[in-house]
Amino acid sequence: MIILAFFKKKKEAPINRIIPEHIAIIMDGNGRWAKNRSLPRTAGHAAGSKKFKEIARYCNKIGVKHLTVYAFSTENWRRPKEEVDAIMNIFRDYLRDSANFKSENIKLEFIGDRSGMPDDIVQLMAQAEYDSKDATGLKCYMAINYGGRDELVHAVRDIVKEGICAENITEDTISSHIYTKHYPDPELIIRPSGEYRLSNFLIWQSAYSEFWFSNILWPDFSTEDLEQAIDDYNKRNRRFGGV
Numbered sequence: 001m002i003i004l005a006f007f008k009k010k011k012e013a014p015i016n017r018i019i020p021e022h023i024a025i026i027m028d029g030n031g032r033w034a035k036n037r038s039l040p041r042t043a044g045h046a047a048g049s050k051k052f053k054e055i056a057r058y059c060n061k062i063g064v065k066h067l068t069v070y071a072f073s074t075e076n077w078r079r080p081k082e083e084v085d086a087i088m089n090i091f092r093d094y095l096r097d098s099a100n101f102k103s104e105n106i107k108l109e110f111i112g113d114r115s116g117m118p119d120d121i122v123q124l125m126a127q128a129e130y131d132s133k134d135a136t137g138l139k140c141y142m143a144i145n146y147g148g149r150d151e152l153v154h155a156v157r158d159i160v161k162e163g164i165c166a167e168n169i170t171e172d173t174i175s176s177h178i179y180t181k182h183y184p185d186p187e188l189i190i191r192p193s194g195e196y197r198l199s200n201f202l203i204w205q206s207a208y209s210e211f212w213f214s215n216i217l218w219p220d221f222s223t224e225d226l227e228q229a230i231d232d233y234n235k236r237n238r239r240f241g242g243v
């Protein structure tokens with residue numbers, strides 16, 4: 001029995017499956033993961049950050065072109081100061097270390113309202129974007145101080161400032177004024193942790209996204225889970241309002 005288990009062939013991905021060009025992930029469940037281990041919530045965020053690196057590398061390996069992760073929402077400032085400070089420190093550590101991503105050919109970009117972020121983090125974000133600008137592999141977008149409604153408010157303000165007439169405003173006008181204007185909408189949005197909502201994430205861009213939910217807490221999310229999400233995505237019948 002043990003020998004059989006040892007030789008059990010790893011499940012192969014079907015040859016003709018489609019890898020979504022753009023996957024978006026709500027990295028939820030860090031706090032509960034920590035609580036289950038009697039650890040402080042901040043330990044959950046540290047584990048979540050490590051998991052993000054692993055999943056981004058794997059996405060790069062299997063040919064995902066764009067990955068957007070929800071790292072900090074415009075609403076997350078409501079958390080206790082101690083937790084917010086700890087998350088900001090995780091960002092600092094991660095950004096100082098982001099040269100690793102460059103060496104793996106992963107391009108980093110950030111979406112969200114930078115004006116609300118500490119100055120040193122804004123500088124580190126700009127540096128990380130600059131350092132990885134020539135990478136040709138996965139484009140990884142971290143949503144920091146991001147809210148979908150806030151994004152639309154900024155887009156509308158910009159459209160008004162540019163003096164675009166009401167009758168000339170189309171869906172493309174909106175799409176070209178949001179943070180994600182340079183990349184396609186996500187085909188697949190993954191939310192672990194047993195919550196079944198978008199929580200203000202990519203609300204414009206997700207109009208026709210496929211959703212994949214699971215009870216797994218983010219730090220426990222594995223590359224096998226990602227493979228499962230992609231396999232399930234391949235079984236979906238996307239009709240975009242047609243028949």
Ligand code: FPP
Binds near residue numbers: 033069071
């Ligand atoms: C949601 O879990 C997680 C957050 C609001 C913060 C996410 C931050 C990280 C994963 C760190 C990211 C860092 C990098 C560098 C990507 P939760 O705290 O809401 O968990 P809970 O629902 O179990 O309380």
